Amino acid sequence: xxxxxxxxxxxxxxxxxxxxxxxxxxxxxxxxxxxxxxxxxxxxxxxxxxxxxxxxxxxxxxxxxxxxxxxxxxxxxxxxxxxxxxxxxxxxxxxxxxxxxxxxxxxxxxxxxxxxxxxxxxxxxxxxxxxxxxxxxxxxxxxxxxxxxxxxxxxxxxxxxxxxxxxxxxxxxxxxxxxxxxxxxxxxxxxxxxxxxxxxxxxxxxxxxxxxxxxxxxxxxxxxxxxxxxxxxxxxxxxxxxxxxxxxxxxxxxxxxxxxxxxxxxxxxxxxxxxxxxxxxxxxxxxxxxxxxxxxxxxxxxxxxxxxxxxxxxxxxxxxxxxxxxxxxxxxxxxxxxxxxxxxxxxxxxxxxxxxxxx
Numbered sequence: 001x002x003x004x005x006x007x008x009x010x011x012x013x014x015x016x017x018x019x020x021x022x023x024x025x026x027x028x029x030x031x032x033x034x035x036x037x038x039x040x041x042x043x044x045x046x047x048x049x050x051x052x053x054x055x056x057x058x059x060x061x062x063x064x065x066x067x068x069x070x071x072x073x074x075x076x077x078x079x080x081x082x083x084x085x086x087x088x089x090x091x092x093x094x095x096x097x098x099x100x101x102x103x104x105x106x107x108x109x110x111x112x113x114x115x116x117x118x119x120x121x122x123x124x125x126x127x128x129x130x131x132x133x134x135x136x137x138x139x140x141x142x143x144x145x146x147x148x149x150x151x152x153x154x155x156x157x158x159x160x161x162x163x164x165x166x167x168x169x170x171x172x173x174x175x176x177x178x179x180x181x182x183x184x185x186x187x188x189x190x191x192x193x194x195x196x197x198x199x200x201x202x203x204x205x206x207x208x209x210x211x212x213x214x215x216x217x218x219x220x221x222x223x224x225x226x227x228x229x230x231x232x233x234x235x236x237x238x239x240x241x242x243x244x245x246x247x248x249x250x251x252x253x254x255x256x257x258x259x260x261x262x263x264x265x266x267x268x269x270x271x272x273x274x275x276x277x278x279x280x281x282x283x284x285x286x287x288x289x290x291x292x293x294x295x296x297x298x299x300x301x302x303x304x305x306x307x308x309x310x311x312x313x314x315x316x317x318x319x320x321x322x323x324x325x326x327x328x329x330x331x332x333x334x335x336x337x338x339x340x341x342x343x344x345x346x347x348x349x350x351x352x353x354x355x356x357x358x359x
Contacts, residue, residue: 017077017210018070018074018076018077018210018211018212018213018215019076019077019078020032020035020036020067020076020077020078020079021063021066021067021215021216022216023060023063024059024060024063024220025054025058025059025060025061025063025064026047026050026060027047027050027051027054027060027061027063027064027092027096028059028060028061028063028064028067030046030047030064030092031046031064031067031068031089031092032067034046034083034088034089035067035076035079035083036078036079038080039080039082040080040082040083040086040088040089041086041087041088042086042088042089046088046089046091046092047092048091048092048095049095051092051095051096051098051099052095052099054096054099056099056100056102056103057100057103057220057221057224057323058220059219059220061096061099061100061220062100062220062223062224062227063220063223064092064096065093065096065097065100065223065227065230065231066215066223066226066227068089068092068093068096069093069226069227069230069231069234070212071083071084072084072230072234073157073160074157074211074212097231100224100227100228100231101231104228104312104316104319105312107319108312108315108316108318108319109315110308110311110312110315111308111311112307112308112311113307113311114244114296114300114307114310114311114314117244117310117311117314117315118247118248118251118292118296118314120314120318121248121251121252121314121318129329130256130325130329131147131324131325131328131329132255132256132257132259132260132263133259134329134332135147135259135260135263136259136260136262136263136266139263139267141267141348141349142337142343143332144205144263144264144267144269145205145206145207145343145346146328146337146338146339146343147328148201148202148205148207149202149207149214149217149218149339149343150214150217150218150222150328150338150339151198151222152198152202152207152213152214153214153215153218153222153223153226154225154226154229155194155195155198155276156195156198156199156209156211156212157195157211157226158184158194158195158198159181159184159185159194159195160195161226161229161230161232161233161242162177162181162184162229162233162242162246163181163233164233164234164242165177165232165233165239165242165243166178166181168236168239169239169243169295169298169299170302171298171302172294172297172298172301173243173294173295173296173297173298173299173302174298175294175298176290176291176294176295176298177243177246177291177295179290180246180250180287180290180291180295183283183287192279194276194279194280197275197276197279198276200272200273200275200276201272201273201275201276201277203272204269204270204271204272204273205269205273205346206346207343207346214339216340216341217339217340217341217343218339218340219327219338219339219340221320221323221324221327222324224320224323224324225317225320225321225324228245228316228317228320229242229245232245232313238309238313239299239306239309240299240303240306240307240308240309240310240312240313241309241310241312241313241316242313243291243295243296243299243309243310243313244296244309244310244311244312244313244314244317245313245314245316245317246291246295246313247288247291247292247295247296247310247313247314248313248314248317248318249317250287250288250291251288251292252321253280254280254281254282254285254288257277257278257280257281258277258281260277261274261277261278261281264277267348267349268348268349269349270349296310
C-alpha cells in the first residue's frame with residue numbers, strides 16, 4: 001500500500017498546562033494536596049511511612065511517583081515550580097522509589113551477563129503473541145486508539161528521560177548516546193522531533209495531542225514503564241540501568257513498529273499516523289547497534305563494574321513491558337477497554353477496516 005506523505009508540518013506537542021491528576025489512594029492524595037496547597041513547604045506531613053507498605057506496582061504509588069517526577073519535566077498547571085526540589089516531597093519520593101526499585105530487583109533474574117541478556121529480546125519466538133502482533137492481525141480501530149492513548153504518556157516526552165544520563169557518561173559512550181538522542185529530537189529539524197510526530201499521530205487518530213492528556217486514563221501498569229525511565233535517569237547510581245533500558249527499548253522497537261504500520265495500513269489510517277512508526281523502523285535498527293556497541297561498550301570499558309546495572313535495565317524493561325502487554329491483551333480479549341476512562345467515540349478511517357467505536 002502506497003501512502004502519500006502529508007505535506008503539512010508536524011505539530012509540536014501542546015505546551016504545559018496539565019492539571020494535577022486525580023488521586024488514586026493516600027500517597028497520590030497527599031502529593032496532590034501538597035502541590036495544590038501553594039508554595040512549599042506543605043502545611044501537613046507527607047506520609048513517608050505509608051510508602052513502605054504500598055503495592056510497588058499499584059495505582060496509588062505509581063501515580064504518586066508520576067506526579068512527583070513530572071515536576072522535572074513540564075510541571076503541573078498552577079503548581080509552584082519550587083516543589084521540584086522541596087526536601088519533604090523528595091523524602092517521600094525517595095521512600096516510594098525504594099519500594100519500586102526493590103520490587104524491580106526482586107522480580108528480575110539479575111546477573112552480569114550483558115551480551116546474553118541483550119540477546120533475549122531478539123530471541124522472541126516468531127509465533128509469540130504480543131500487542132503489536134495482535135494489532136497487526138486482529139486489532140480493531142478502538143484498540144489501536146487505546147494503544148496510542150496509553151503510549152502517549154511516554155511518547156510525548158520521548159527521549160527526555162534518557163537525556164539525564166548524558167552528563168554521567170564520558171568519551172565513546174557519551175558521544176554515541178548524544179548521536180542517538182539527536183535523532184530522537186529531530187536531527188536539527190523541529191518538524192521531525194519524535195514527540196511531535198507522536199502528537200500528529202494522536203491527532204490523525206482523533207485523539208487529544210495535548211501533553212499529559214491521558215495520564216488520568218492510564219493505569220498503573222503504563223505509568224510504571226515511564227516511572228522506571230525517570231527513576232533510572234534521575235539517579236546517577238542507576239546510570240547503567242538507564243543505558244540498559246535504552247538499548248532494550250531500541251532492540252524491540254523496529255520489529256514492533258513494522259507490525260503496527262501493517263495494522264495501520266490494514267485499518268486504513270492516515271499518513272500522519274503511519275509516519276511516527278515508519279520513522280522508527282529504520283532509525284531504531286541503527287540505534288540498537290550504536291547503543292549495544294558504543295554506548296554500552298564504551299560505558300563498560302570505562303566502568304566494567306556496572307555490568308549488573310545494564311542487566312537490571314534490560315530485564316526491568318522486559319518485565320514491565322510484559323506486564324503491560326498482558327494487561328492490554330487480557331482486557332481486549334474480554335472485550336473491555338484497557339483505559340481507566342473511555343475514549344470519546346470517533347469515526348473509523350475512511351479507507352475502512354475499523355469500526356467507529358472509541359471504546
